[in-house]
Amino acid sequence: MHNLTLAELSRELQARRFTSEELTHAYLQRIGRFNPQLNAFITVTQDEALAAARAADARIQRGDAGPLTGVPLAHKDIFCTAGVKTSCGSKMLDNFVSPYDATVVERLKSAGMVMLGKTNMDEFAMGSSNETSFYGPVKNPWDQKRVPGGSSGGSAAAVAARLSPAATGTDTGGSIRQPAALTGLTGIKPTYGRVSRYGMIAFASSLDQAGVLTATAEDAAMLLGVMSGFDPRDSTSVDQPVPDYTAELERPLKGLRIGLPKEFFDRGLNEQVGAAVHAALDVYKKLGAQVHDISLPNFWLSVPTYYVVAPAECSSNLSRYDGVRFGHRCENPVDLLDMYTRSRGEGFGAEVKRRIMTGTYVLSAGYYDAYYLKAQKTRSLIRQDFLQAFSQVDVIMGPSTPTPAFGLGEKTDDPITMYLNDIYANGVNLAGLPGISIPMGFVDNLPVGLQIIGNYFDEARLLCVAHSYQKETDWHRRMPPGFS
Numbered sequence: 001m002h003n004l005t006l007a008e009l010s011r012e013l014q015a016r017r018f019t020s021e022e023l024t025h026a027y028l029q030r031i032g033r034f035n036p037q038l039n040a041f042i043t044v045t046q047d048e049a050l051a052a053a054r055a056a057d058a059r060i061q062r063g064d065a066g067p068l069t070g071v072p073l074a075h076k077d078i079f080c081t082a083g084v085k086t087s088c089g090s091k092m093l094d095n096f097v098s099p100y101d102a103t104v105v106e107r108l109k110s111a112g113m114v115m116l117g118k119t120n121m122d123e124f125a126m127g128s129s130n131e132t133s134f135y136g137p138v139k140n141p142w143d144q145k146r147v148p149g150g151s152s153g154g155s156a157a158a159v160a161a162r163l164s165p166a167a168t169g170t171d172t173g174g175s176i177r178q179p180a181a182l183t184g185l186t187g188i189k190p191t192y193g194r195v196s197r198y199g200m201i202a203f204a205s206s207l208d209q210a211g212v213l214t215a216t217a218e219d220a221a222m223l224l225g226v227m228s229g230f231d232p233r234d235s236t237s238v239d240q241p242v243p244d245y246t247a248e249l250e251r252p253l254k255g256l257r258i259g260l261p262k263e264f265f266d267r268g269l270n271e272q273v274g275a276a277v278h279a280a281l282d283v284y285k286k287l288g289a290q291v292h293d294i295s296l297p298n299f300w301l302s303v304p305t306y307y308v309v310a311p312a313e314c315s316s317n318l319s320r321y322d323g324v325r326f327g328h329r330c331e332n333p334v335d336l337l338d339m340y341t342r343s344r345g346e347g348f349g350a351e352v353k354r355r356i357m358t359g360t361y362v363l364s365a366g367y368y369d370a371y372y373l374k375a376q377k378t379r380s381l382i383r384q385d386f387l388q389a390f391s392q393v394d395v396i397m398g399p400s401t402p403t404p405a406f407g408l409g410e411k412t413d414d415p416i417t418m419y420l421n422d423i424y425a426n427g428v429n430l431a432g433l434p435g436i437s438i439p440m441g442f443v444d445n446l447p448v449g450l451q452i453i454g455n456y457f458d459e460a461r462l463l464c465v466a467h468s469y470q471k472e473t474d475w476h477r478r479m480p481p482g483f484s
């Protein structure tokens with residue numbers, strides 16, 4: 001059963017070829033067998049999952065089931081789940097049990113989906129390798145000496161090894177697309193405002209956006225249709241109708257204008273990854289698309305801009321963890337200041353502290369204009385580049401990452417090298433645009449991803465463009481050896 005895509009599982013469940021309870025049991029068994037090596041899950045909710053599966057089976061019996069009823073999935077441990085620990089990968093929240101569900105969780109639950117557990121992640125979603133997690137690193141199922149990417153690394157490893165048919169993720173600067181690329185999955189980050197952030201623990205609020213990691217674009221379309229839409233509890237949620245993403249998958253590609261930014265192919269890009277992008281473009285040309293050379297002149301500013309804006313916002317968002325209202329509190333504080341400083345000192349890991357210090361610095365009087373304000377200006381330039389490009393083309397394509405998965409420990413001592421792994425991703429978040437990564441081949445036996453960037457609220461087109469490629473290729477069907 002685990003070889004089937006989410007769409008296939010949905011059809012089999014509707015046809016009653018197996019029950020949700022049987023299916024859920026099968027995934028729980030795989031988690032029991034493989035999770036000790038991969039460390040993809042922080043929490044496995046076995047009893048709740050089986051109970052939800054039985055309830056889904058009853059719905060299917062009664063005939064009031066939707067396409068997702070009874071299908072299992074995993075949630076990144078950044079989404080609040082009522083009654084189940086939500087750690088955000090941090091010691092700070094190791095003891096935190098949310099009293100409510102995030103909107104994303106609530107919507108997928110109402111559709112009848114069965115939560116298998118909560119997946120491992122970089123601490124507070126800060127990282128590109130899942131090595132900053134308090135719960136230890138996640139292994140890439142394609143090569144367990146390598147990282148699965150981050151920060152949604154647990155979600156990526158879980159789906160790549162088919163411990164779950166799909167998982168939620170969040171993407172502040174690449175954290176869905178980069179791990180999807182490094183583990184051979186489809187990962188979509190929607191337009192900022194498309195999916196509610198309510199109940200999603202905040203990292204950098206003007207960049208954070210929820211999405212999914214799945215085997216196929218068709219699977220992503222099914223999930224996104226349920227997750228998307230206006231939520232009055234999130235003031236940045238946008239009130240725009242949600243298209244039927246599944247129905248739009250089969251639109252013909254003829255005449256599609258693809259922009260290829262020359263800046264994406266500069267130094268730093270692994271040559272074979274570059275060649276794989278060109279091979280993917282040939283598939284699109286065969287389908288009737290035209291490729292246009294374009295330029296994003298301020299692309300080089302995206303990583304430095306991101307590393308001012310994201311830390312600034314995180315330093316503010318993370319000030320709420322003070323040992324008073326929730327989260328870790330130090331033992332025997334002597335006074336209030338001692339409690340604040342020791343609780344925060346003990347609760348946060350090194351990368352989070354680095355970001356809080358950078359963020360506090362760029363926001364402080366005397367440095368605000370030179371750094372934060374300047375970054376807001378360069379952010380506008382980056383956004384304008386994209387808008388200019390979308391006046392000429394329908395989508396932009398390029399690599400998702402400069403290289404395939406790197407080794408565990410390879411970049412942990414050098415934050416800048418680590419940050420550069422998201423060079424093709426950061427600008428998309430700064431502009432608030434949607435982006436998807438899909439498997440486009442292998443380099444040194446490791447999966448690599450094609451990134452497709454769309455205009456605002458053009459998720460339907462991104463999914464259709466991705467789906468069309470997946471009908472022509474079988475990269476997305478490959479499974480890591482040992483897990484098939």
Ligand code: GLN
Nearest residue numbers: 125126127172173174175
């Ligand atoms: N790797 C980037 C960072 O460390 C992006 C993280 C994310 O998208 N959550 O900030």
